Amino acid sequence: MRHAVIGGVPYSRLESGASARVHEAALGILERTGARLMEPRAVRLLADAGARTDGDRVWIPRDLVTWALSAAPRAVTLYDRLGHPAIELGGRTWYAGPGSDCLHILDHRTGARRTPSMADLREGIALVDALPNLDFIMSLFIPGDVDGRIADRHQMAAMIDGTTKPIVLVSYEPSGMEDGLAMAEAVAGGPEALRERPFVATYINVTRALLQGESELRKLLWLAERGYPFLWIPVTSGGTTGPVTVGATLALNTAGVLIGVVLSQLVREGAPIVIPGFGGDGLDLMTMVDPYCGPDACGPAVALAHWYGLPMFSLAGGSDGKLVDGQAAAEAALTLLAVAMAGGQLTHDCGYLESGLTGSLAQMAVCDEIVGWIRAATAPVDLSDEALAVDDIDALGVEGSFLETDHTLDRFRDRWYPSLFERGTYEGWRSKGGMTLEQRAAARVDALLSAHQPRPLEPDVAAAVRAIVERAEATAGL
Amino acid sequence: MYEDLLQAMRASIVDGDQDAAAEAARAGLEAGMDPLVAIDEGYVAGLSHVGSCFSTGEMYLPDMMLAARAMKAALAVLEPAMAERSAVRSIRGRVVIGTVKGDIHEIGKNLVGTMLSASGFEVHDLGVDVPVETFVAKAREVGADIVGVSALLTTTMTGQRAVVQALSDAGMRPGVKVIVGGAPVTRAWAEEIGADGYSEDAVGAVALATRLMDAAVEPAKS
Numbered sequence: 001m002r003h004a005v006i007g008g009v010p011y012s013r014l015e016s017g018a019s020a021r022v023h024e025a026a027l028g029i030l031e032r033t034g035a036r037l038m039e040p041r042a043v044r045l046l047a048d049a050g051a052r053t054d055g056d057r058v059w060i061p062r063d064l065v066t067w068a069l070s071a072a073p074r075a076v077t078l079y080d081r082l083g084h085p086a087i088e089l090g091g092r093t094w095y096a097g098p099g100s101d102c103l104h105i106l107d108h109r110t111g112a113r114r115t116p117s118m119a120d121l122r123e124g125i126a127l128v129d130a131l132p133n134l135d136f137i138m139s140l141f142i143p144g145d146v147d148g149r150i151a152d153r154h155q156m157a158a159m160i161d162g163t164t165k166p167i168v169l170v171s172y173e174p175s176g177m178e179d180g181l182a183m184a185e186a187v188a189g190g191p192e193a194l195r196e197r198p199f200v201a202t203y204i205n206v207t208r209a210l211l212q213g214e215s216e217l218r219k220l221l222w223l224a225e226r227g228y229p230f231l232w233i234p235v236t237s238g239g240t241t242g243p244v245t246v247g248a249t250l251a252l253n254t255a256g257v258l259i260g261v262v263l264s265q266l267v268r269e270g271a272p273i274v275i276p277g278f279g280g281d282g283l284d285l286m287t288m289v290d291p292y293c294g295p296d297a298c299g300p301a302v303a304l305a306h307w308y309g310l311p312m313f314s315l316a317g318g319s320d321g322k323l324v325d326g327q328a329a330a331e332a333a334l335t336l337l338a339v340a341m342a343g344g345q346l347t348h349d350c351g352y353l354e355s356g357l358t359g360s361l362a363q364m365a366v367c368d369e370i371v372g373w374i375r376a377a378t379a380p381v382d383l384s385d386e387a388l389a390v391d392d393i394d395a396l397g398v399e400g401s402f403l404e405t406d407h408t409l410d411r412f413r414d415r416w417y418p419s420l421f422e423r424g425t426y427e428g429w430r431s432k433g434g435m436t437l438e439q440r441a442a443a444r445v446d447a448l449l450s451a452h453q454p455r456p457l458e459p460d461v462a463a464a465v466r467a468i469v470e471r472a473e474a475t476a477g478l
Numbered sequence: 479m480y481e482d483l484l485q486a487m488r489a490s491i492v493d494g495d496q497d498a499a500a501e502a503a504r505a506g507l508e509a510g511m512d513p514l515v516a517i518d519e520g521y522v523a524g525l526s527h528v529g530s531c532f533s534t535g536e537m538y539l540p541d542m543m544l545a546a547r548a549m550k551a552a553l554a555v556l557e558p559a560m561a562e563r564s565a566v567r568s569i570r571g572r573v574v575i576g577t578v579k580g581d582i583h584e585i586g587k588n589l590v591g592t593m594l595s596a597s598g599f600e601v602h603d604l605g606v607d608v609p610v611e612t613f614v615a616k617a618r619e620v621g622a623d624i625v626g627v628s629a630l631l632t633t634t635m636t637g638q639r640a641v642v643q644a645l646s647d648a649g650m651r652p653g654v655k656v657i658v659g660g661a662p663v664t665r666a667w668a669e670e671i672g673a674d675g676y677s678e679d680a681v682g683a684v685a686l687a688t689r690l691m692d693a694a695v696e697p698a699k700s
Contacts, residue, residue: 038582103632103662142632149636172633207582239540240585285539286532288586288679 001085002135004093007380011341012306013299019307025251026258027062034059035210035259039217045266058259065258068265069308076229076272076311078136078166079197081187082455086166086199087135089274089311092343094378096317096336096371098128099349100138100155100170100203102359106324108442113322113358116141118154124351125162127361127445130452133371136166138203138348140359153472156180157465160187162454167200168231168313168348174218177202179468181228186464187457195227201274201346203313206234208241209256220260224267231274231313231346232260237290238282246296250280250304261310277302277312277344292318292355293331302342314344317367318352324362324438328353332363333370340374362441365448369420376416387411420444480511484520487552491524494544496551503555513556514565521552525596529681539589542680546596569600571691574616575626576604578637583630586660589680590626597684610637610644617645617654623694624687627673629660638663639671646672655690659683 014022036056037043043053052059075090087095105116124140139155146154152171159167160183167184171177181200188194202223207213212234223230234256236242238249257275264271281297283290291297298316305312316335321327332350339347349356350371351364392407402408420440422429435443457465483506490498499521506516528545531537560567573594577587584606595601602620604612617625625645629635638658645651655674658667668676674690677683 101632148632211582213582286535286537288539 001088002095003379004088004095004135004375005380006092006094006340006343006378008341008378010092010306010343011299011338012303013342014303014307019304022247022251022254022304023307025247026254027065029210029252029255030060030065030258031062032059033210033255035212035255037212037217037259038214039212039221041221042212042217042263045221045263049262049266060259060262064262068258068262069310071265071269072261072310073270073272074309074311076201076274077198078201078229079199080166081160081164081199083188083197083199087346089345092306093345094340094343094347094375095135095345096347096350096367097134097136097165097168098124098138098140098364099318099352099356099359100140100168102141102352102357104354104358105141106322106353106358106360106363108324108360108362108445115144116359117145118143118158121155121158122162123449124359124361124364125159126449126452126454127364129163129165129454130448131365131368133368133375134165134350134364136168136346136348137163138168139170140351147473147476147478149476150176150469150472150478152176153179153469156183157469160184160465161457161462164455168346169200169202170205171202171219173215174222176472177219178222179472181226183465183468186468187461191226198229198272200228201313202228202230204230204232204260206232206256206260209234209236209252209254209259212256212259217263220263221267224264224271224273227268227271229272229274230264231276232257232264233276233313234260235276236279238280239285240283244282246280246300249282250300253279253301254304272311274311274313274346275305275308277305277314277339277342277347278316289320289355291320292349292352293320293335298335298338298344299342302339302344305345306343312345314339314347315349316340316344316347317350317370318356319363320355322354322358324353324360324366324441328360328363329366329370329437332367336367336370337374337377340378361445362438365420365441365444366437369418372419373416373421480506480509480515483509483511484516484523487516487520488524488527490552491521491545491548492528494541494548496548499548499552500555503552507555507559512565513560513563514567516556517553517567521549522597525549529593529684533679533681542589542593546592549596567598570598571623571687572600572602572620573624573626573687574602574604574613574620574622575628576608576613577606577628577630578634578641579607579609580637581629581631581634582606583628583660586630586680587626587628590628590659590683593680593684594626594687597688599684599687610640613641614644614648614650617650618648622654624655624657624690626657626659626683626687629658629663632662635660635662635667638667638673642672655694657683657686657690 047053078087080086169180184200236253238244242249242252264273279301281294316339319328319331350367486502591601591603627638627641657675658673675686677686
């Protein structure tokens with residue numbers, strides 16, 4: 001498992017006492033305003049636990065929230081497809097990966113923005129498998145060449161087949177999620193084995209903090225029953241689905257998060273729920289675009305999730321820009337660094353452009369480079385006797401050259417070196433073609449793809465996965 | 479005539495100033511201005527200006543909300559005078575709007591409704607999670623010219639196709655026009671499902687609805 005602890009003084013947007021104040025506001029919202037839950041089983045669970053209900057409306061007492069927060073696990077381990085621990089969510093750890101379901105791809109070979117295909121998706125998955133600094137996979141694109149109703153099954157099958165890295169699963173309807181996890185069970189060797197060594201975390205997108213739809217609630221109940229890890233992600237847009245200020249947006253969204261925490265623990269004490277480490281930002285009220293890189297998106301929610309001590313899913317590495325350019329690199333670097341320093345744990349959306357509508361494999365490679373730099377920049381400094389090397393310093397004296405010492409020759413590779421960022425002389429850079437960052441990133445993508453062979457599935461497992469996709473096709477009448 | 483007053487009316491909308499809008503309306507009535515002229519040449523002109531500034535990224539969405547609020551304040555003053563004169567603001571068209579079945583997102587749809595009604599359309603908002611049959615029934619009931627179908631999710635946008643189909647099956651097409659919108663919706667999608675138009679935003683939706691109404695009356699003229 002990667003040593004993924006972020007060193008240094010913690011960076012936090014919320015000062016002492018601020019998180020408690022947001023929590024208090026969220027508790028007040030749940031008791032006074034309440035919520036509307038469009039799945040009767042969820043309402044019944046809460047009523048049985050002492051919540052006041054009226055039809056699909058619920059008001060949740062603070063004692064119930066306090067109990068649920070103490071019952072929810074503080075850490076979640078995700079495994080790789082082979083059953084090895086890969087990701088430890090909890091404390092100041094940080095992992096990075098792509099986002100899911102882009103409607104367009106910015107083709108790194110032609111520069112065209114077009115509809116992605118299954119072939120693009122498979123290439124993207126292979127790239128993430130090959131990139132050394134990315135830790136998990138999401139499904140990158142919605143492929144336009146399969147039936148939209150069951151695209152999620154094709155996406156999951158491609159991820160299982162194309163990488164051994166842990167998977168964050170996005171599905172449309174509960175049936176798609178169940179099919180996706182059936183594929184995972186086939187890989188793990190049954191539900192019990194998958195529960196013990198989960199290599200899939202399911203993403204649940206919640207309509208609004210206080211208005212939770214049938215589909216998302218059914219997913220939560222199903223996953224909590226089985227003890228499979230899931231990400232419970234209400235999104236509140238300041239200025240539209242929430243008040244415009246950071247504090248209010250955060251408090252309202254937190255109320256929606258806490259509903260998920262309570263429900264999950266009522267279904268199964270210890271059910272592994274992961275809460276958002278992003279939010280508090282607003283819709284861009286000039287363009288009506290939901291921005292991915294606003295300065296308020298990264299810090300406050302991460303700090304709050306740390307205050308709760310619950311595992312979190314964060315957002316960084318995307319860009320609101322349209323191209324693999326200076327804006328995209330700057331936004332990816334700024335958001336990744338801020339989230340890493342805050343301790344953002346499972347961080348998605350590397351490779352996103354156009355506020356999540358377009359994905360780029362070249363931008364993914366740029367993000368991999370940035371993530372590697374950040375890991376080096378936040379690693380604790382080794383000050384062992386060996387590393388401090390005062391004996392070497394004394395042996396070589398005041399004028400010595402350290403270039404040829406064993407100490408240097410043994411350890412020079414420990415320093416971070418770029419794979420993409422250009423450090424050569426001007427003439428050196430020219431002689432290699434004088435390429436821009438975007439051109440070098442595109443070349444790196446092609447080089448990695450031609451050299452990398454993802455580890456194949458066992459034939460019987462591959463057949464089982466294929467059968468699940470075919471069954472979904474038959475059910476959809478295809 | 480009344481150019482200073484009309485200018486004040488337009489400015490009150492652009493500034494989003496309710497008090498100034500009501501004040502200008504009162505001044506207009508005192509000066510003997512026709513309330514319909516005040517609305518069309520004063521306030522609606524101001525609103526169009528705000529709309530186009532929003533489209534070009536020179537104003538914020540809340541500027542449009544403030545403008546609509548100021549418009550309402552002016553209408554509150556003008557409407558009693560219109561009733562006295564039995565003047566009726568002409569309706570530019572009847573529009574039924576709603577978010578498709580299975581989708582409970584409403585902000586974009588509401589915005590389109592606000593802009594259309596402020597621009598003189600009669601808007602019937604069916605809300606969210608609207609079954610296909612309800613779109614058809616309401617369109618028939620009110621004699622809709624246009625049905626606007628919203629969807630935010632790639633999974634629910636197929637509902638837009640179902641509405642187009644159901645209106646055809648009911649024999650109401652092509653008389654009733656269908657316009658579609660929502661984050662994942664594109665011009666190509668609108669064409670694919672046989673809708674009559676698509677717009678990126680609420681301001682564009684007003685322009686689109688106006689265009690469709692104009693096109694609908696053209697054959698009668700020729």
